[in-house]
Amino acid sequence: METPDRIREFVRSNLAVFDDKVFLGDDDNIFALGLVDSFFAIQLIAFIEEEFGLKVADSDLDIANFNSMRRIAEFVNFKKGTADVKQL
Amino acid sequence: MNIMNEIKEIKCVVWDLDRTLWDGILLEGDPVSIPPVMSNIIKTLDQRGILHSIASKNDHKAAMEKIHEFGLDEYFLYPEINWNAKSSSIARIRDNLNIDADSIMFVDDEPYERDEVQSVHGDIMCVDARDRENLLALTRLNPRFVTEDSQRRRQMYLSEMTRKRVEDEFSGPRSEFLASMRMRFTITKATEKDLQRAQELTVRTNQLNTTGRTYTYDELKEYIRSPRHDLLICELEDKYGFYGKIGLALVEIGADCHHLRLFLMSCRVMSLGVGTVLLTNIMHRAKQSGRRLRADFRNTGRNRPMYITFKLSNFKEAESTEAGELVLENDLSILPPYPAYLDLIVSVAHG
Numbered sequence: 149m150e151t152p153d154r155i156r157e158f159v160r161s162n163l164a165v166f167d168d169k170v171f172l173g174d175d176d177n178i179f180a181l182g183l184v185d186s187f188f189a190i191q192l193i194a195f196i197e198e199e200f201g202l203k204v205a206d207s208d209l210d211i212a213n214f215n216s217m218r219r220i221a222e223f224v225n226f227k228k229g230t231a232d233v234k235q236l
Numbered sequence: 237m238n239i240m241n242e243i244k245e246i247k248c249v250v251w252d253l254d255r256t257l258w259d260g261i262l263l264e265g266d267p268v269s270i271p272p273v274m275s276n277i278i279k280t281l282d283q284r285g286i287l288h289s290i291a292s293k294n295d296h297k298a299a300m301e302k303i304h305e306f307g308l309d310e311y312f313l314y315p316e317i318n319w320n321a322k323s324s325s326i327a328r329i330r331d332n333l334n335i336d337a338d339s340i341m342f343v344d345d346e347p348y349e350r351d352e353v354q355s356v357h358g359d360i361m362c363v364d365a366r367d368r369e370n371l372l373a374l375t376r377l378n379p380r381f382v383t384e385d386s387q388r389r390r391q392m393y394l395s396e397m398t399r400k401r402v403e404d405e406f407s408g409p410r411s412e413f414l415a416s417m418r419m420r421f422t423i424t425k426a427t428e429k430d431l432q433r434a435q436e437l438t439v440r441t442n443q444l445n446t447t448g449r450t451y452t453y454d455e456l457k458e459y460i461r462s463p464r465h466d467l468l469i470c471e472l473e474d475k476y477g478f479y480g481k482i483g484l485a486l487v488e489i490g491a492d493c494h495h496l497r498l499f500l501m502s503c504r505v506m507s508l509g510v511g512t513v514l515l516t517n518i519m520h521r522a523k524q525s526g527r528r529l530r531a532d533f534r535n536t537g538r539n540r541p542m543y544i545t546f547k548l549s550n551f552k553e554a555e556s557t558e559a560g561e562l563v564l565e566n567d568l569s570i571l572p573p574y575p576a577y578l579d580l581i582v583s584v585a586h587g
Contacts (some may be wrong), residue, residue: 154285161410161457162410179548187511189545190545192548193544193548206547209544211548229509
């Protein structure tokens with residue numbers, strides 16, 4: 149499936165502390181692990197809106213929707229109206 | 237405290253070249269020269285902390301050589317000298333400098349070019365080159381404060397350009413690149429000598445500003461004396477130079493609560509991976525003091541990035557006022573660590 153690959157690529161290339169030695173799993177909490185580069189959140193929301201043509205509403209802005217690559221993919225699928233949550 | 241509604245100060249003047257910055261038309265073989273009055277305008281505005289750029293339909297090499305001849309090449313950031321529509325040149329300058337269109341002034345002798353730019357960027361102030369010699373007197377080109385930081389502004393952008401080029405050429409992980417910058421991030425309580433810059437930050441910062449409130453010098457002075465407030469200011473330097481004072485926060489210290497009344501960061505630090513260090517520090521301090529952390533947020537129409545930052549730092553909406561202002565609260569259950577790639581120096585006595 150295409151969506152999670154694009155999300156993986158974005159997350160991995162924009163996390164400051166990411167390097168080849170660190171494995172970031174689809175369920176790892178990217179905020180709690182200290183992997184996040186300051187304004188990563190702003191970049192992430194801009195990426196989701198541009199890449200998938202979605203509008204992220206204020207009420208969607210809950211850390212729980214974005215704290216792992218799987219949650220981000222689920223959120224994107226949910227917003228796209230494909231309510232069935234697909235596997236990564 | 238005021239809500240910003242006055243006409244905004246100009247941050248960058250974008251110049252046409254032929255018959256605007258200089259007399260004559262370069263490619264028609266005219267003996268063009270930049271008159272001393274124009275050199276003086278460029279240098280004077282630069283001293284006031286106003287940046288310069290170029291949008292000219294011309295031969296890039298020939299035009300830059302001419303500017304170099306007059307010793308002004310270091311004054312123009314991200315010059316756009318090509319055959320593209322000037323509206324698109326200006327859009328690139330705006331994006332490269334990371335400023336809003338309504339803080340740009342465009343000077344050109346051709347009505348057609350001014351109209352073309354205006355039709356795309358309604359907020360830009362377009363000026364006829366015939367008026368060029370009167371520019372220094374314009375209100376919008378006379379900032380209320382000229383601080384050490386404003387005078388260094390162009391140098392900071394030049395270091396930023398070097399840094400970006402090095403980053404583009406860097407092939408390892410981003411963390412290694414950031415570590416190689418040897419960044420030093422300092423958080424201190426503001427003192428009286430910081431107040432002009434603090435005031436300037438509240439006026440100039442739009443996107444990364446939680447309330448858009450501006451404060452007078454005297455109001456800020458009260459806060460640095462008040463035992464119930466911490467006015468925090470931070471500065472950044474790296475191996476390419478000094479970025480100056482780039483962030484500000486006003487924390488009200490209550491009996492059981494730290495209340496963040498204002499938090500702002502200069503847009504220049506967006507790409508440097510240091511944007512939330514100050515917020516992280518404020519979260520850690522509230523946790524250490526055993527108090528709750530609350531924060532004001534006021535939607536100014538352009539500061540959604542700050543709302544996103546709060547929400548994805550685990551702030552939740554606690555209250556909203558009739559005026560549409562929000563109070564957010566953070567239960568401090570998720571405390572982000574500081575980035576490993578910078579040296580953090582905090583000298584803030586606990587209030």
